[in-house]
Amino acid sequence: MSEHSEPVGQQPSGAAPTPAVARCGEPGCDGWPLEVCAYVDSRGTACRTHWCRDHGATVRGQSYCRRHAGTIGALGSKANNPRALPDVGHRGASLVRWLYRDLDPTFTRLLESLSSDRDHLLRDNEVAVARDEGGARRWEMSWKLASPAGVRVRISLAVEEADDSIVLVRLGDEVVASGTPPWIEARRRGERLSDEEDAEQRRQFYAFIGDYLTQALQQST
């Protein structure tokens, strides 16, 4: 992006202060759009979608669309840093938090099976932002098994800036599994899954990640 590009997030002069939007952004909802999503990403691009009372969300006193309520909630205190905020269309932060919650029971069991009396398990409550050597961001959460001497095992889930449909599972610095969650695949193909199909595909995806991680842990210990 050029440093001299137009500033974003400003109304052109003479424009009405509030665009006339007659509908909530939720497909099929005729609700009166009261709320405008307050999300502005690290490049200064605003979401500006409109939502009725039922389909918007409030986080710490601000109104957001549901996607950005998820992003702000996932980043927690880090959302105060504009450099931590993913692009408006990027689902990385909230996806990492979803997967972390779903995988937590399995990963906790795996790490507890490796743990000695002197170890303790450290979990993250918020999504963190890390950068690679080239400066590209990734959003990640981790589990750590720590002894008094330091962190013995670190497992992390990450979604990179370059592709927000792929989740990477690392053991230490090494990627041991990566893939696209099945509900994202289904949406791309335009498929609507039944609740049973969705649950089964999630179960298989999490089992696939768990299997690769188990193998990698066995090889590393």
Ligand SMILES: [Zn+2]
């Ligand atoms: Zn609505």
Ligand SMILES: [Zn+2]
């Ligand atoms: Zn939004």
